[in-house]
Amino acid sequence: MTNLRLQREMARWYELKDHPVQMALIRAVEDGIRFPIVPAGRRSGKTERAKRFVAKQAMYYPNEKYFLGAPTYNQAKKIWWDDMKQLTLCSTHTQRPSEGELKIFMPNGTEIHVLGLDQPQRIEGINWTGGVIDEIADVKGEAVQANIMPALNTVNPTRPDYRAWCWFIGVPDGLNHYYDMAEYARINGVQGNGSDPDYALFHWKSSEILPPDVIESAKRTMHRRQYLQEYEASFETASGRIYEDYSPRNYTNRTIQPHEALHWMHDQNFTPLSSAIAVVDGDVPYILDEIVLESAISRQSAIEFVEKYKDHQNKTVFIYGDPAGRAGEKHGHKSDYTEIEDVLRRHRWKYERRVKPAHPSIKDRQNAVRAKILNAADEVSLYVNPTTAPWSHKGLATVQLQEGSTFQEDQRNQYQHITTAIGYFTDYHWPAGRALLKSARVTGNY
Secondary structure (H helix, E strand, C coil): CHHHHHHHHHHCCCCCCCCHHHHHHHHHCCCCCCEEEEEECCCCCHHHHHHHHHHHHHHHCCCCEEEEEECCHHHHHHHHHHHHHHHCCHHHCCCCCECCCCEEECCCCCEEEEEECCCHHHHCCCCCCEEEECCHHHCCHHHHHHHHHHHHCCCCCCCCCCCCEEEEEECCCCCCHHHHHHHHHHHHCCCCCCCCCCEEECCECHHHCCCHHHHHHHHHHCEHHHHHHHHCCCCCCCCCECCCCCCHHHECCCCCCCCCCEEEEEECCCCCEEEEEEEEECCEEEEEEEEEECCCCHHHHHHHHHHHCCCCCCCEEEEECCHHHHCCHHHCCCCHHHHHHHHHHHCCCEEEECCCCCCCCHHHHHHHHHHHHCECCCCCCCEECCCCCHHHHHHHHHCEECCCCCCCECCCCCCHHHHHHHHHHHHHHCCCCCCEEECCEEECCC
16 A cells, blocks of 8 residues: 555656746755745646755755745645645655644655745744745735745854745736735846845746647637736736726627527625626627616516516526525525525526526636636627616726725726626636637537
8 A cells, every 4th residue: 555655656756848947946046046936827837846846855955844835724735735745755754744734744854834824923933944935926915024034034043054945936916016026036136137146036928838729728718918917927907997808899789589598697785786688699698688776676676577578488597696695595594596586486487596606706707707808819709788788888898996906896886786797697607717628619617
């Protein structure tokens, strides 16, 4: 059994594609660079290189302490823990790893600690040899200055000349503290004016590592700015409008036909109570109608729907919306959705509820809509009839970011809630960057 485990662990050291910037990154600490700043494309090997670098350091150098961090405990465990146990050949260790504390104890006395930086004080109090922080853009900026850098600059009295190092890696996320770190490294680091040789910038794009078909698939399923940020590791600034590419290219004069099934999307418990109605043709949604009621509840919206479509031939409707709309169902109470379904059932409608178990993140919801409005391949695949769905049209055209935020929506815009409903629908079928590949074409989830 031990030999089988060791074989699996050894198999984890599969061959990687060499890349000149990655090779330079691996030599960085040996070359005296304490703080490599590594904005690199999604799925391009930055985290894998980091795992292998720390594993080799830990196996080679005795009695050292290394850390591997991420924005939260759960993220840190997911990103690092299982892989590091395999890469360090844990089956050969005399002391078992601590599953509770997320510590690996090497036979040579070296330790590897996996840390969630949602409690940034976890990095304090230990004289570290070095480490890596992944998804650094999502770590709180104040934690970098107040906790992380002081911990790395703490001098070990038993090794007064030694200085801890840290790779800061991840995909950019707007012009936040990670951008500031990258700019500092670019200007003042070893590739810049050299005034701070502790820093260096290491950047590469996903297209330099991943196959062309994967890159083309990403372009078809992602908004241009999201693609540049995640696959080209570009620091993109947020514009005022959330859906800045929504334009006359997205307009249609199409109307709902009697034979078409309806897709009805909601954002409950807000005033006005806003819902949009679409049809889907192939892989393309057409938002062609809406129901907007002041000071109303979900049952009233459903009554309005069945009256509006009493003569519609295809009595099939798919329902989308806020997962919180299920509240009360576990205890046998009526929810927003069961209220809607009761009305539909009484009026002989066939319905299917298509609501995810949990909320998508605001960013994921927005990026799903952006990618359908205009993707990185310059393709439009979402249309709105401005005449028959005016709130949907005005929402996509006007909803802006909350001042100071890179993703939160300005709640003062009365059209914001209908764009949230459109987001739930779009994220259900076409989650940004996660499209399914069928018969060499990108499709949604049906």
